[in-house]
């Protein structure tokens with residue numbers, strides 16, 4: 251049975267049992283979205299909207315200039331009647347689901363609620379591939395692509411022609427359910443295919459593939475979600491018959507313009523393109539002696555007449571590094587490449603920057619590009635799929651890490667701290683073109699996310715985009731209350747506690763103090779202390795008998811710290827003031843270096859790695875107490891994954907502790923056993 255995530259129909263119906271709905275969009279006109287709201291009320295709540303306002307208790311009304319935002323909504327309650335109003339039908343979708351969530355959470359509305367999204371762009375990026383696989387996906391195959399399988403929940407989409415174009419799974423019911431989940435937490439943009447665009451995926455922007463994309467886009471559009479596609483920079487050569495992809499070549503520009511015009515003829519509210527160029531082997535403007543602004547602006551100009559955007563990824567670095575050369579530093583790459591281009595991007599071009607300078611590690615500082623760019627639209631990129639955070643085998647609720655990183659001082663202002671959400675509009679060229687994006691964590695698995703508790707990350711990501719004032723705990727509480735509405739309070743508290751502590755627990759038994767990348771090379775899950783140490787990827791820890799960590803100081807290291815604003819750089823440059831959780835990211839220190847916590851580095855490593863396994867043992871014990879108090883499928887799912895997590899944590903503990911014991915020769919001060 252396909253999981254209902256946080257919209258379990260019985261819970262939803264119970265919460266709004268006595269309400270009678272009325273929908274009035276006469277001021278703006280009926281559209282696909284208002285029809286969608288009617289359909290959701292009919293399907294989800296099993297009742298039609300009434301035609302006479304006076305018979306209703308909940309009135310959804312679109313009226314221009316209710317608020318300044320076209321996505322925001324207001325909720326008023328007077329004399330037992332609830333009015334949900336917004337300028338657009340888009341706003342009504344958000345208002346409807348927000349109101350429903352409040353009801354499901356049991357809250358009462360005593361005063362006017364006005365809710366306007368914190369981030370204009372609230373995007374999910376799929377790394378789905380046309381063969382049905384998902385790059386870094388841990389929850390089954392793609393819901394968009396892949397062969398039909400006989401699962402009874404699927405509805406096959408008949409294609410007139412077979413062959414290559416038949417790369418779409420055609421399970422429109424599944425996509426519709428997904429779109430509803432996304433809309434219910436305020437997501438307004440989705441990119442369907444992997445940023446590494448290969449094979450048939452290069453052709454998705456052309457017929458006949460485009461027709462299938464349009465069918466998917468229509469579903470998302472009903473839920474106020476704009477569809478984007480990742481494109482291959484070399485498409486004009488690969489599929490367009492041109493002999494160049496030079497972004498300044500008129501024929502190349504004309505090819506993209508035609509392609510874009512075709513797309514908009516099929517998908518009038520198409521969002522635009524996501525582009526990974528000159529990165530990890532993908533083609534890009536460098537081949538033609540052009541820079542990333544030249545590349546991005548070519549797309550921006552083609553998309554501009556239609557209101558589209560190009561989202562250009564800043565994840566650009568040399569992936570053929572020589573580990574022998576200690577002056578090289580991958581962390582420097584994004585800033586070195588893009589900082590000189592600040593102010594050169596078109597108003598509908600957006601630079602998408604991963605929150606950390608390397609790659610979604612369990613602990614990383616904020617990217618120095620975020621703060622340094624002053625005239626550029628930025629999207630901050632997160633990864634909901636748990637590539638380096640436990641593959642949705644280990645429980646890992648990521649909101650604490652994401653929110654901490656957003657709460658970091660960007661150094662934008664010389665005197666006062668400016669956090670990431672405050673900074674984005676200050677640097678923007680067009681304030682509508684900023685926000686967050688995150689790599690999806692869902693697939694065809696019955697529970698969507700492989701690990702049931704990983705649903706909280708998708709839910710939480712949406713909530714974090716919409717309401718920047720929410721804390722990680724508050725979001726975990728919401729998700730748990732909605733998802734386990736039928737469970738007793740104590741069981742819910744256990745689940746919340748697991749979520750709240752899980753990110754720190756995971757971090758405790760993997761690579762210590764921000765050093766990162768001690769993972770297995772082949773799949774990035776499990777311990778591989780030296781798997782990347784002599785490799786080409788630029789991710790080293792440089793442990794030796796005296797100490798460990800990467801010297802990124804200006805004084806003696808790679809100079810990376812100099813990319814931060816002076817006030818921030820000064821604090822990081824000194825190992826004595828550098829925060830513990832990223833110490834080894836910035837400094838090579840002796841094992842006897844004393845942390846702010848009062849412990850030495852080596853003792854911290856031993857203590858956290860022992861504590862990590864103990865924490866997982868605790869999860870197992872407390873989870874076992876939930877048997878019979880939550881649904882069996884969830885109970886078994888999490889119980890099974892906790893056992894795998896335990897094996898993983900033990901392996902990390904033993905290999906990391908043994909490695910550093912062998913390196914340092916320093917015993918554990920508590921005399922615990924460390925393998926020799």
Ligand code: GCU
Pocket residue numbers: 385386445446526565609637
């Ligand atoms: C990571 C990940 C890749 C992905 C890349 C990206 O390196 O391992 O699978 O393609 O990020 O963000 O482009």
